[in-house]
Amino acid sequence: AQTVTQSQPEMSVQEAETVTLSCTYDTSESDYYLFWYKQPPSRQMILVIRQEAYKQQNATENRFSVNFQKAAKSFSLKISDSQLGDAAMYFCAYRSAFRGSTLGRLYFGRGTQLTVWP
Amino acid sequence: DSGVTQTPKHLITATGQRVTLRCSPRSGDLSVYWYQQSLDQGLQFLIQYYNGEERAKGNILERFSAQQFPDLHSELNLSSLELGDSALYFCASTPGGSQRDTQYFGPGTRLTVL
Numbered sequence: 076a077q078t079v080t081q082s083q084p085e086m087s088v089q090e091a092e093t094v095t096l097s098c099t100y101d102t103s104e105s106d107y108y109l110f111w112y113k114q115p116p117s118r119q120m121i122l123v124i125r126q127e128a129y130k131q132q133n134a135t136e137n138r139f140s141v142n143f144q145k146a147a148k149s150f151s152l153k154i155s156d157s158q159l160g161d162a163a164m165y166f167c168a169y170r171s172a173f174r175g176s177t178l179g180r181l182y183f184g185r186g187t188q189l190t191v192w193p
Numbered sequence: 194d195s196g197v198t199q200t201p202k203h204l205i206t207a208t209g210q211r212v213t214l215r216c217s218p219r220s221g222d223l224s225v226y227w228y229q230q231s232l233d234q235g236l237q238f239l240i241q242y243y244n245g246e247e248r249a250k251g252n253i254l255e256r257f258s259a260q261q262f263p264d265l266h267s268e269l270n271l272s273s274l275e276l277g278d279s280a281l282y283f284c285a286s287t288p289g290g291s292q293r294d295t296q297y298f299g300p301g302t303r304l305t306v307l
């Protein structure tokens with residue numbers, strides 16, 4: 076089974092600064108999707124960004140960007156110009172692109188709690 | 194707001210009881226996924242339905258069952274509840290069964306078993 080590892084249980088950043096959250100994954104598949112979800116104190120799971128493994132270009136969504144290193148199986152999230160509202164638990168997730176018994180399911184890491192200081 | 198709704202928001206019950214959690218997917222979405230989030234296990238996939246049929250199963254206990262109805266809403270039934278079943282239960286939906294689809298999550302149901 077695929078595993079997703081987030082080695083940083085907690086991170087903190089000063090407002091307006093940049094922070095990078097790490098994620099590694101283990102898979103034997105060549106085609107897949109990777110996601111970062113944000114879970115604020117409200118507990119709602121909110122999609123932050125998505126990356127297709129077949130795309131070499133790193134995904135970007137406003138202040139959020141990823142560094143996708145397929146060979147290293149690494150998928151980090153960079154948050155630029157951090158804001159107080161970015162404070163949340165961030166989850167990295169993997170999804171296979173192939174049909175099969177695990178069709179559609181997401182595999183999640185354990186999360187990184189991000190604190191933003193004013 | 195993701196467009197996925199879940200009821201109830203909170204549920205408190207006793208061990209041995211049975212509860213039903215409800216999920217309404219986004220308008221037009223055919224696939225529903227259920228996940229459990231607990232301190233011990235993190236976020237775990239339970240089960241997926243597509244257009245009324247079970248598509249995939251994860252680490253779902255035999256005491257748990259689910260179904261998807263013709264109007265596409267889904268229910269997760271948890272029976273013979275144990276203290277360890279206390280968790281946040283999410284559902285997510287996608288338009289179809291394609292892996293290209295992004296899953297959008299509902300607000301979750303927090304279950305507390307006393």
